[in-house]
Each structure stands twice: as structure tokens, then as C-alpha cells.
Amino acid sequence: RERQVYEMRIVFDQEVTDPVEVVMSKFAQLLEGLHASEYELFTVEGTAKVRDDRYAGQDKIVTRILHALCKSKPEHLKGLLRLSLVDCYVDSGTMAALKTVIGKSSATSIRLSGLKMGVLPRSGALQLKVPEHSMNDPCCIPCCCCPTSQPNYAAAVETLKEEIAKFSKDYAPEDCAESLVEIFAGLRRNGHVDVVDLSRSHLPSLCGSVDNVRRVLGALAKAAPIAVVLTEVGLTSAHTAALCELFFQSCSMAHLDLGICPTEGELDCLDNIQNLVQNSPVLLSGSFSLEAPYVLQIASPVAVESTAVTEPTPTQCCCCACCFSTRIDVYSHSQRIEKLSFPEKVMKASDFSYFHNQMRDSVESRVLFPLYTFLAAVFSGNEKKLKNLARVGRDPYYSSVLSPEADVEKLALIKRFMDMVKTTNAPEDLFNMQHAEEAMGALQDATVALANQGGQDRIKDTDSTMPALMSSANQV
DSSP: OOEEEEEEEEEOOSOBOSOHHHHHHHTHHHHHTGGGEEEEEEEEEOGGGBGGGGBSSSOOHHHHHHHHHHTSOHHHHTTOOEEEEESOEEOHHHHHHHHHHHHHSOOOEEEEESOEEOOBOOSOOOOOOOOEEEOSSOSSSOOTTSOSEEEOHHHHHHHHHHHHHHHHHHTOOOOOHHHHHHHHHHHHHHSSOOEEEOTTOOHHHHHSSHHHHHHHHHHHHHHOOSEEEEOSSOOBGGGHHHHHHHHHHOTTOOEEEEEEBOBTTOHHHHHHHHHHHHTOTTOOEEEEEEOOOEEEEEEOOOEEEEEEEEEEOSSOOSSOSSTTEEEEEEEEEEOOEEEEEESSSBOOHHHHHHHHHHHHHHHHTTTTSOHHHHHHHHTTTOHHHHHHHHHHHTOTTTTTTSSHHHHHHHHHHHHHHHHHHOOTTSOTTTTOOHHHHHHHHHHHHHHHHHHTTOSOSSOOTTOTTHHHHHHHHHHO
């Protein structure tokens, strides 16, 4: 039946060895009724624990769940604000389904954490049988010691090439870059983007190339999220330009968790990021970490060695005189597994620590920023976000740093500073803080009114304090 659900979580918390079809049959009834409700937060977690889901040639579990969600009524999907996929096997079909969900919803926050490409071939190692061909020109009268056939090496090589071509066609490389670009564009169309979390999702594997990673990060930058998490995503010095674009486009970015593995000696890339962090006054929190290089195991080309061996015949044949020795061509095939590191040489931790300390000190120096007032201005016009902000402001855990009361002294300090730098030729309202102070008073009154509601978990849409809260945000 139709109902409103705040959060829907589908979680796989144990290892599953059953085939995907058996797993899906166990909660088919859930998928059939998934479209009947309206969800504000939708989460799918842990499908990577289903071992059979890693193989190519079948729809991923999370893909089927998203397809079931797409069947919801348009008004139901419009109520979806946040979507989370954690520790799941995905492919290009999954991202296409996710793009459809984002396009039909009002989502402005997304978490794509720990995603892995589930494109492992199901077929095992190829057992290739080498054909033989008959000897057309026997040396004399056929006898017991003259070979009548020998391995056809050339035909075996051709068969191997055909099998490789067939495998490459059946398991063509997939990438999700185009769908990711559309997903971030869809978030942007839905309104102010709050959070984008891509932690532990290896972008080069998902996107297929450095250029595709650049395109995806460029689309993320245009979405201009307030908080971004890019840890353990495989970023290197080659992605510096795309990271700089993130700063250029996201002027309201207040939080950034960034992990990178820079190449040894390439200090310019970190210097550029450091300058952007130091010149982003709204960036109030985050982390900057040195990560290990990505190690890829690949099979080297097959090496072939040919050796001619001549063996004497133990006894002379009675029917011919040419069989005193036998020539045998021995072919040996070998293939090694090689480990490649990207990048090959990583920057020393001592060199990285200088940039880390500079960026950390720069961010920590902004603790006096009136964050509550800033967020109220960013969320202007969004009633639900302003309600949540007011609720956070009266939470004992956050009230000391994120509340109207915490911003009073900060705004007073800014006012004193502006009074000091204001010149006699400047317009009177150039640094006028009257509106900001009035807005802070209205925000504080609204917060007190919300607190007097008795700690209700959800605030009614008809709450009389919201017009004042939204009006004060517009003034800010």
C-alpha cells in the first residue's frame, strides 16, 4: 500500500554463495512492492557479499533494485532526496539505471562508496588441444619408426587467436563515465547539491581512462556540492587539473576529504591544490591524505621458445637406412603475472607532509567563520533543509559550533573588523551588518520556537516559524 517512508535500507550483511537468481527469488515480493511507497532516503548496501554477482553476463542485484524503484509513480520519486549505494558490484547497466532514478527524483545528495565493477568472466581457463597433420612426404617405405603425423603448431596458433578475439567480443570493456556525468548533471538540475561521497570507488576502473576521470570530475565540479569525499578513489598527479576545476566551480564547497597518490618529484600539482585550499574561504573542514599506489596484476604476452633436439635411433630399422637419428622440435610456452604500480614512483611522505600541514592550518584558521548563517543563506528557499538546519542548531552535540548563538560572537568580530577597514569614501551600506544581525535574531527565535515543540522528530510543514526562518535566510 502507498505510504511515506523516511529511510529504506536493503542490506546484505553476510556472505552469500547462492546464485544471483536464487537470491533475487527470496525477496521478489519486496521488489514488486518497492514502487508503492515514497522514500526520502534510499540505501542499498553490501551486494558485494553475494559472490555470484561479480560475474559478467547478468544484471547486477543493485541494478534490479533500481529498476524496481524506477517503476514508482512520478510523485513518489520526486520525494527522494538522498540515495546511497555502498559496497556493491556494478556495471554500465547499473549506472544507467541510477541515472534514470536521479533524473526522476529530487535527489541532491548521493553516496557511491565502495563500488566495484562486476565484469569478471565466468568461463574458466581455455584448454586448447593442438591438432596434428599427416606427413605427406615419407622418407621411404612407411615403417614402425617413421612418424606419420606431427603437431600442427601454425593451426594451433590460429585457433588461439580466434578464441582470444571471441573472448574480447563477449567481454568487451565497460565504463560508467558517461552515466556518472549525467548523474552529477541531474543532481545539479535538482537544486543545491549537498553531499557527493565517492570514497573507496576506484574511479579509473569505473571510468576506463584518465580522460574519462577528468570528465567525471568536471561534471562533479559543475554540480557544486557543499561537501565532497574523494578518498581511496585512485587519484594521482594526472588528475590535478580536474581537481583544480572542482575548486573553480564549487565556490560554496565547505567540506573536502581528498586522498591522492602524487608522483615523486611532481610538487607543482600539490602546490596548485594548496593555493586553492588557502584561497577558498568557505572551505571549513576536511582532510588531505597521502594514499598508496594502485597495484594492477596483468598477464604478460605468451612467450614461445623453439628448440631442435636430435636423438639417435636405438636400433637400425630393417626396412630403411635413413632412420639412424630423429629430429624433434620442442616448443615451450610461458606466461608470467606482472604487477604494475600506478604511479610507479610515489612522493615521499616527508615531502607530502609540508603541503598537508599548510592546508590543514589554512582550514583550521577559519573556525571563526559564521557557518550557521552561511548555510542558512545557501539553503534559502528550501524549507526542508532549513528545518533540518534549525534542528541541528538545537542539538547539544553541534550547538557549540553550529547554531545561531555560536554565530553571534563571530558576526560581531566580523563587524568590528569591517568597521576598522571601512574608509570614509566607501558607501554607507558597503559593510552594513544590520540585515545580518536582524537575520540572526530571527534565526535564533525560530530555533527557540522549534525547541519548544517538545523534541518532535519531524516538523510539520505548516509550522508557523518557517516563514520567519526563510525570510531571515533571504536577508542574509
